[in-house]
Amino acid sequence: MIGPPAQVPGTAIDLPAHERVQPLALLLDARRAYRGGPAAIAARQRARLAAQVDYARTRSPFYRQLYAGLPERVEDPRVLPVTGKAALMDRFDDWLTDPAVTLQRVQEFVADPALIGRPFHGAHADYTVATTSGTTGTRGLFLLDGRALAVASVIFARALSGWLRPVTLPRALPRLTANRGRLALVVATGGHFASAAAAARLGADRTGDGGRAGRTRLFPVATPLPELVAQLNAFQPAVLAPYATTAALLATEQQAGRLRIRPALVALAAEGLPDGEPARIAAAFGAVVGNSWAATECPFLSESCREGWLHVNADWVILEPVDAHHRPTPPGEQSHTVLVTNLANRVQPILRYDLGDSVLQRPDRCGCGNPLPAFRVQGRTADLLTFPSSSAGESVTLTPLTLSTRLDRLPGIALFQIEQTAPTELLLRLQPTPGADPEQTWRAAHHELADLLATSGLRHVTVRRADHGPQPATGGKYRLVQPLAYSTS
CATH class of the missing domain: 3.30.300.30 (ANL, C-terminal domain)
Incomplete structure (x- = not known):
C-alpha cells in the first residue's frame, strides 16, 4: 500500500559512502530533466537502466543467473526477461543485493508490530520495509533503500510544484500559512506500509499523544469516521493526504458540515476514483486536488496533471504497456498489464516487473505541457x-x-x-x-x-x-x- 512518499532529511542518505546521493542534487537533476524534455528524460533512462542492471547482476545471485548471456551494457529494457512477484518472492534471499537481508529476518521483523516504521538493519545500510496485500495472489515483502526514498521525496516535490501552480497559489498560500503547513496523513497503520514508514521518517505522531511531534500527524485509516472527523477538525491540516476513497468519504462529511477543515491541498494516493470524484472532492474542500498512481514496488511512479492524466516519472521509472504475451501495446490502446522498472531502488531491484494493472498511454503530448508520458490507469478503482x-x-x-x-x-x-x-x-x-x-x-x-x-x-x-x-x-x-x-x- 502506498501513501505520500517519505521525506528524507537534507543530509546524505543512509547508503554506503560510495553510493550516497544528495537530495539537492537529485532535485536539481529532476528539474533539468523536466525542462530538457523527452530527449533529456530518455538519456537518463538509458544511463540509469545500464547502471541498475549492472548493479543487480553484480550483487544479486538471482539476477546474475537470470542475466547470464546478456550484453555487457543494457540500455534497452526489452532485452531483459520479464519478472513477477511470485517468482521473485520464491528466490527472496538470492534476489536481494544485501547479503545480510534474508527472508527469515524480514518475516520476523514484520511479525513484530512494535517495529512498524522502524528501520531494518542491513550489512551497510538501513532500509524501510513495506508489505503488499496480495492482489496478485502473492503477498510481497519489499525493502526501500535511502536512494529510493530520496528519489521519492524529490519526485513528490516536483509533483507539488505542478499541483500548486502560480494560478492556484493565491488561494493556497493563505491556507498553508493559516494552518502552519500542518500535514495530515490518513493512512494504513496496521502493517508495514510505505505510508506508515513515511510518517515515521517525517516524525509524525499518532493521534492521542498531544501533538508533540508538531506539524505532521498520522491518522489511522481504520479510525471510526466520527472520531476521524473530530480529530481532523481539531488538527486543521493545511495538507490532507488520504487514500482516494477515504478522501471521497471525508468530502461527503465536509459537504454535510460535520467536517470543517480548509486544506490548501488534498493529495490522493493508492486507489483510483470514478469519473467526477476528484472534482467533487476539490469543490467540497475548496482545495487543489493532486492524485498519484503508485505501487509498493515503485512508490514514485506517477502524479496527476490539470488535464486529468497521470504522468509517469520516466526519468526514474520505465513503464511498458504490454499485451498478455508481454508484447508492446501501442499508445491509444488499453494494455493487458504493465512492466515496471524502478531505476532508483538497489537493495531489491525491480526490473521489467509485471505489475498487473491495465493502462492507456496518451498517443500525443498532454495539453498541460508536462513532457513526461501521460497515462490513464484501470484496475485500481476502489469503492466504498x-x-x-x-x-x-x-x-x-x-x-x-x-x-x-x-x-x-x-x-x-x-x-x-x-x-x-x-x-x-x-x-x-x-x-x-x-x-x-x-x-x-x-x-x-x-x-x-x-x-x-x-x-x-x-x-x-x-x-x-x-x-x-x-x-x-x-x-x-x-x-x-x-x-x-x-x-x-
Missing part, C-alpha cells in the same frame, strides 16, 4: 461499502482499506477476500499460510472484523465464512474487498 444503520438515521460507510488493514496485520493469512453479499452481511474467504491452523486463522480474522464493525456502529452486520478460498477477477488480480455492487456470490 455502505451498510444500513442499526437504528433510524443515516447509513454507515467504510472504505475498503478500513476493512483490509485489519487482516493485513494478522499472521497465518496468505490471502483473504471480503465480499459484501447483502446489505448487512460480509463473506470472508481465507487462504491460510502453509502450516497455519485454518480454524485459528478464521477465529482471529472474524474477531478483527467483528471488532471493527462494532466500533463503527455495525454490530448487526454478520461475517460469514466462505467454503472456498479467494477468487481472482478477470486478468488474474484479486479484488480484496468487494462492495455489494460487485458481489458475485
Whole structure:
C-alpha cells in the first residue's frame, strides 16, 4: 500500500559512502530533466537502466543467473526477461543485493508490530520495509533503500510544484500559512506500509499523544469516521493526504458540515476514483486536488496533471504497456498489464516487473505541457461499502482499506477476500499460510472484523465464512474487498 512518499532529511542518505546521493542534487537533476524534455528524460533512462542492471547482476545471485548471456551494457529494457512477484518472492534471499537481508529476518521483523516504521538493519545500510496485500495472489515483502526514498521525496516535490501552480497559489498560500503547513496523513497503520514508514521518517505522531511531534500527524485509516472527523477538525491540516476513497468519504462529511477543515491541498494516493470524484472532492474542500498512481514496488511512479492524466516519472521509472504475451501495446490502446522498472531502488531491484494493472498511454503530448508520458490507469478503482444503520438515521460507510488493514496485520493469512453479499452481511474467504491452523486463522480474522464493525456502529452486520478460498477477477488480480455492487456470490 502506498501513501505520500517519505521525506528524507537534507543530509546524505543512509547508503554506503560510495553510493550516497544528495537530495539537492537529485532535485536539481529532476528539474533539468523536466525542462530538457523527452530527449533529456530518455538519456537518463538509458544511463540509469545500464547502471541498475549492472548493479543487480553484480550483487544479486538471482539476477546474475537470470542475466547470464546478456550484453555487457543494457540500455534497452526489452532485452531483459520479464519478472513477477511470485517468482521473485520464491528466490527472496538470492534476489536481494544485501547479503545480510534474508527472508527469515524480514518475516520476523514484520511479525513484530512494535517495529512498524522502524528501520531494518542491513550489512551497510538501513532500509524501510513495506508489505503488499496480495492482489496478485502473492503477498510481497519489499525493502526501500535511502536512494529510493530520496528519489521519492524529490519526485513528490516536483509533483507539488505542478499541483500548486502560480494560478492556484493565491488561494493556497493563505491556507498553508493559516494552518502552519500542518500535514495530515490518513493512512494504513496496521502493517508495514510505505505510508506508515513515511510518517515515521517525517516524525509524525499518532493521534492521542498531544501533538508533540508538531506539524505532521498520522491518522489511522481504520479510525471510526466520527472520531476521524473530530480529530481532523481539531488538527486543521493545511495538507490532507488520504487514500482516494477515504478522501471521497471525508468530502461527503465536509459537504454535510460535520467536517470543517480548509486544506490548501488534498493529495490522493493508492486507489483510483470514478469519473467526477476528484472534482467533487476539490469543490467540497475548496482545495487543489493532486492524485498519484503508485505501487509498493515503485512508490514514485506517477502524479496527476490539470488535464486529468497521470504522468509517469520516466526519468526514474520505465513503464511498458504490454499485451498478455508481454508484447508492446501501442499508445491509444488499453494494455493487458504493465512492466515496471524502478531505476532508483538497489537493495531489491525491480526490473521489467509485471505489475498487473491495465493502462492507456496518451498517443500525443498532454495539453498541460508536462513532457513526461501521460497515462490513464484501470484496475485500481476502489469503492466504498455502505451498510444500513442499526437504528433510524443515516447509513454507515467504510472504505475498503478500513476493512483490509485489519487482516493485513494478522499472521497465518496468505490471502483473504471480503465480499459484501447483502446489505448487512460480509463473506470472508481465507487462504491460510502453509502450516497455519485454518480454524485459528478464521477465529482471529472474524474477531478483527467483528471488532471493527462494532466500533463503527455495525454490530448487526454478520461475517460469514466462505467454503472456498479467494477468487481472482478477470486478468488474474484479486479484488480484496468487494462492495455489494460487485458481489458475485
